[in-house]
Amino acid sequence: MQPLILTNYVTLIYNMAQRIFISKVHQGESLLKTLAKKNIEPYYECCQGHCGTCKTRLIKGEVRYAQTPLTDVDEGECLICCAYPVTDVVLEIS
Numbered sequence: 001m002q003p004l005i006l007t008n009y010v011t012l013i014y015n016m017a018q019r020i021f022i023s024k025v026h027q028g029e030s031l032l033k034t035l036a037k038k039n040i041e042p043y044y045e046c047c048q049g050h051c052g053t054c055k056t057r058l059i060k061g062e063v064r065y066a067q068t069p070l071t072d073v074d075e076g077e078c079l080i081c082c083a084y085p086v087t088d089v090v091l092e093i094s
C-alpha cells in the first residue's frame with residue numbers, strides 16, 4: 001500500500017529560466033492560487049477552465065481537475081487556474 005501524500009510542491013521556472021521558485025501547495029489549493037499567494041501572477045481570466053488563458057507548460061508531474069476543463073489541454077500543459085497537483089510538479093512560464 002502506498003503512503004498517502006498530502007502535500008506536494010510546485011517548482012516554477014520563469015523569466016526564461018532566470019528565476020526558479022519553489023513552494024508547498026496546500027491541499028485543495030490550485031496552482032494559480034499558490035503562485036498568487038507568493039505574488040507571482042501568471043495571466044488568467046476565467047479561473048474555471050474555459051478560456052485557456054492560464055495554459056502553462058507542465059514539465060514534470062501530474063495534476064487533476066475538479067471538473068473536466070472545457071478548453072483543450074495537450075500533453076505537457078496544464079490549466080493552472082483549476083489544476084491541483086497529484087505529485088510534485090514543475091511548471092515553466094516563458
Ligand code: FES
Nearest residue numbers: 045047052054081
Ligand atoms: S483562466 Fe481560463 S482556463 Fe484558466
